[in-house]
Amino acid sequence: MGEKILMSGNEAIAEGALCAGCTFYAGYPITPQNELPSYMARHMPGIGGVFIQAESELAAVNMVFGAAAAGARAMTSSSSPGISLKQEGISYIAGAELPAVIVNIMRGGPGLGNIAPSQSDYFQATRGGGHGDYRCIVLAPCSVQEAHNQTILAFDLADKYRVPVIILGDGILGQMMEPLIVYRKSHIKNRNDNRKPWALTGCEERKPNIIKSFYLEEGALEKFNLRLQAKYRAISKEEQRCEESFLDDARIILVAYGTMARIAKGLVKKLRQKGKKIGLIRPITLWPFPEKIFKQLGSSAKRPQFLVIEMSYGQMLQDVKLACAGALPVEFIGRSGGGIPSEEEIMRKINNL
Numbered sequence: 001m002g003e004k005i006l007m008s009g010n011e012a013i014a015e016g017a018l019c020a021g022c023t024f025y026a027g028y029p030i031t032p033q034n035e036l037p038s039y040m041a042r043h044m045p046g047i048g049g050v051f052i053q054a055e056s057e058l059a060a061v062n063m064v065f066g067a068a069a070a071g072a073r074a075m076t077s078s079s080s081p082g083i084s085l086k087q088e089g090i091s092y093i094a095g096a097e098l099p100a101v102i103v104n105i106m107r108g109g110p111g112l113g114n115i116a117p118s119q120s121d122y123f124q125a126t127r128g129g130g131h132g133d134y135r136c137i138v139l140a141p142c143s144v145q146e147a148h149n150q151t152i153l154a155f156d157l158a159d160k161y162r163v164p165v166i167i168l169g170d171g172i173l174g175q176m177m178e179p180l181i182v183y184r185k186s187h188i189k190n191r192n193d194n195r196k197p198w199a200l201t202g203c204e205e206r207k208p209n210i211i212k213s214f215y216l217e218e219g220a221l222e223k224f225n226l227r228l229q230a231k232y233r234a235i236s237k238e239e240q241r242c243e244e245s246f247l248d249d250a251r252i253i254l255v256a257y258g259t260m261a262r263i264a265k266g267l268v269k270k271l272r273q274k275g276k277k278i279g280l281i282r283p284i285t286l287w288p289f290p291e292k293i294f295k296q297l298g299s300s301a302k303r304p305q306f307l308v309i310e311m312s313y314g315q316m317l318q319d320v321k322l323a324c325a326g327a328l329p330v331e332f333i334g335r336s337g338g339g340i341p342s343e344e345e346i347m348r349k350i351n352n353l
Contacts, residue, residue, distance in 0.1 A: 103169070
């Protein structure tokens, strides 16, 4: 049985990285995720790993590129404006087909904004964020335990598909503290992994490996992009994840992720106790978006309607509408800049549907 300890979400992500066998971390301080690099700075030397506080966000993400190219399990973390600075490097990592984990503990924006929680980086995370036709797997934990578990999953998915994986949290998840069960001994794996034949590990006994995202020959880049798209289609088919609650008889289904889903889940339980036919879909993968469940509901005879709830002005809303393809009605309530829709606000919206 694992050890049960009290941790913040930021620390749980860091501990999850250690459990996953992360051997390289590079980052740069920014609120509200500073507990994460602080934890890594304290604990990475103890496992023989490398911690670097880089001189900038740009330096940090490119250090991760180099470590991943050498076969290490590598991670960086930041918050919204810092992630924006990393986008060129993330595009390079995707273009070089390297596995890496990027953590974004979102804060209010645009610009420097504030240090309050937000979910307004959804577009940036799920649409690539940088230049080119690439995708990142995006995971959205809603508890401290899930933040830990999904970090381990993030490293596994990154290695499986050779893609960047983003863990998308927010200031509340990063700072809140909950009991956490840690299974470090049972999870540590892939340390000094020799199952990456593509890695740059020296070539005295093999042909040289080349890692690049630069294709000048006519047609070569398009051919490479077509191969990437085939990979992304496979990921979309195999890796859609969501939590489904009370969908069998629901006439109104709330759709929320991360911290917002915690509020929505509590409200659903209260309304179910009053006899209201309310359900919940909580996307766990924001990309690939769990469109299958929406399509199933759209083709059923139940004809529920959806209420999308976000700490933004309607970013996941677009994916819900795309998944429904006009078959079911979709309503929305959201706030941003540190604003969080309350149970009372959501109730008023439900009553007006």
